Amino acid sequence: MARKKAEGYLSGKESRRISKENRKTTNILEKKRKRKNVPESEYLTKMHDPANAVEFDNLHTYFFTDAGTVKSVDGVSFEVPVGKTVGVVGESGCGKSVTSLSLMQLLQRPQGQVVEGEIRLNLGDKAVDVAKMPYEAVQHLRGNFVSMIFQEPMTSLNPVFRIGDQLNEVIELHDGEGKSKEDVKKRTIELLEMVGIANSEGVYKMYPHELSGGMRQRVCIAMALACNPKVIIADEPTTALDVTIQAQVLDLLRNLKDKINSSIMFITHDLGVIAEMADYVVVMYAGRIVEKGTAEDIFYHPAHPYTIGLMASKPVVGKQVDKLYSIPGKVPNPINMPDYCYFKDRCEMCVEKCGGEYPCEVSISPTHKVSCYRYSDGQTPDAARNTEEKKGGTAS
Amino acid sequence: MSLRKETAGGAAKEDYTPVTYDPQYILMVNNLKKYFPVKGGMMSQTVGHVKAVDGVTFNLKRGTTMGLVGESGCGKTTTGRTILRLSGEKTGGQVLFNGKEIYDLSNKEMRAMRPKMQIIFQDPFSSLSPRLPVGEIIGEAVREHNLVPKAEFNDYIDKVMDNCGLQPFHKERYPHEFSGGQRQRICIARALALNPEFVVCDEPVSALDVSIQAQIINLLKDLQEQYSLTYLFISHDLSVVEHISDTVGVMYLGNLVEYGKTADIFRNPLHPYTKALFSAIPIPDPNAKMNRIVLEGSIPSPANPPSGCKFHTRCANCTKRCQEEAPVQREVEPGHYVVCHLYDK
DSSP states (O other): OOOOOOTTOOOHHHHHHHHHHHHHHHHHHHHHHHOSSOOGGGTEEOOSSTTEEEEEEEEEEEEEETTEEEEEEEEEEEEEETTOEEEEEOOTTSSHHHHHHHHHTOOOTTTEEEEEEEEEEEOSSOEEEGGGOOHHHHTTTBTTTEEEEOSOTTTSSOTTSOHHHHHHHHHHHHHOTTOOHHHHHHHHHHHHHHTTOSOHHHHHTOOGGGSOHHHHHHHHHHHHHTTOOSEEEEESTTTTSOHHHHHHHHHHHHHHHHHHTOEEEEEOSOHHHHHHHOSEEEEEETTEEEEEEEHHHHHHSOOSHHHHHHHHTSOBTTBOOSSOOOOOSOOOOSSSOOSSOTTGGGOSSOOGGGGSSOOOOEESSSSOEEOOTTOOTTOOHHHHHHHHHHHHHHHO | OHHHHHHHOSSOSOOSOOOOOOTTEEEEEEEEEEEEEEEETTTTEEEEEEEEEEEEEEEEETTOEEEEEOOTTSSHHHHHHHHTTOSSOOSEEEEEETTEEGGGSOHHHHHHHGGGEEEEOSOTTTSSOTTSOHHHHHHHHHHHTTOSOGGGHHHHHHHHHHHTTOOGGGGGSOGGGSOHHHHHHHHHHHHHTTOOSEEEEESTTTTSOHHHHHHHHHHHHHHHHHHTOEEEEEOSOHHHHHHHOSEEEEEETTEEEEEEEHHHHHHSOOSHHHHHHHHTSOOSOTTOOOOOOOOOSOOOOTTSOOSSSTTTTTOTTOOHHHHHSOOOEEEEETTEEEEOGGGOO
């Protein structure tokens, strides 16, 4: 049965042309990354503020697919201060995971590439730009300076190796110089005890399938903390867990962060978890940051219509509403992004200016920044709401 | 065959008082049990039972929603499936649907009953056949059950899809062309196309984003009003359950430990497990004070549950009696039931 060619489908010819072009672009980028013995001076840089552990500066990460270029991360800038937790919120597909994968250089290659921008990582005595580093050099950063806790503890552990062996491997690979096998094992047992596994000797010999979800996530956390990293990326670490286990894991993460004084980049779509964990919050929508600020800024004075909608659409225990607010429409197609504000088509608070180009970031307080035409520099969200109401009042 | 007999009934004798039908309830579940045999040894003999559902009792009024909450592995989903007779024979107890014991029906009678009771599955990504177009997914059961005449079939499917927020041109598309929220709409349309009275919603929103979640919850509520449906809403997201349900049951290791009106349970949780569960809910307020009751350890194995009260291994208020004697369900306030020794008078 011949299928009617609907809009949005590509012809084979067109797709082949795109794929050929993509290959050209990615080959150049890949070649640059695969070079060996690159002098360190090429990627050494300076932190803008030495109190930050990571600075993302105008990061662009694109995926070159056969259907077109997907701008997963399109100009993202934010900082992770030393010893603080930064929460990144947004819908699935908004680029929160890709941002963190760019920092780890774990993007699906060769389609996924950092094409522009800097990721400055503070190594203590020096700073490097991860976006410019060749693959060879990044390997020394992973584990020692940046590590990651993945979303699903069920799939991120290897089912055919014992827990102990998987943990030993991490230590041997990143921190194993001058350590004997006994030392490594001692460290592994110590780590398992640190994350609250009582039967650590027993778990050392077990396979992942013998553990429950919460225990597996603890093992993943132990693995991420094995080499005392400066930055921990937690990519939805509790989404697959029950509330009671979630509470245990969050407590554990908070305590361990203080113990080894590292920073956490906490990615989730659960606003409740963010409120509990984060000092700073970054709200992402369709590859861009729409709002960022301290947790108090975001939760008590949400400014961007998307943040407001997100807060209203989550039922809260103890607050009864007849009907939940749901943000109308859906996320725009990532291949053909509009040239105006990405949220305009779903926004119920549009103003005339919204038809123009994408709004730039304005500071409505020293810590609180938002990309929306409804605000101007220095104006608080409450003040903006008041003037709007007045306008509405005179109009009606 | 002695072996077969053993697998069919872990609990041999009937240890409950049968209930009689009360027309205000669409569903009456009385001491429902479902054990799964554990096979082992050389002859694949039954060496034990996983007591997935171990004595669940509740009644569900017409046109209301009951939420069922609990940790994973506590038997929520098995309860839902056993009520619909989807997981083989029950081990014990009664399931009265509109006054009829559904496990006594013949295959033919059961087939006639099926359209009245439907289920929406958890994962919209794996519960839709990737090889069928959406129109066929939704319409297959309607045709099988001869619910509408052939001439009206297409219009009927269009109407059902429209009610669930799908466009008529979606009919020829395949599931992979849809987003998660739309797939869940297809699952809902498939269940509602048969004009059911009772729908088991097995974690329908847990795989979705917050903003899509709100759309689906609103859709379920609208449809409930429109068709006066009765829902059994299984979820581990307590805030969603509070929003949608009229009554709530809290399950722990195959038992219903607390059951009552939503407002009563959330305002005044009685069972220590319910208290701990509710205190673990994250509140979207950075300065909120947490009086968290942290449960130690994890849920025990349902193949070898603890003696007495099953929660005593993790309970802060555990007494000697809890370790020895299993508590029974008692009504503490009107319509608020709890299974705990603390509330014995």
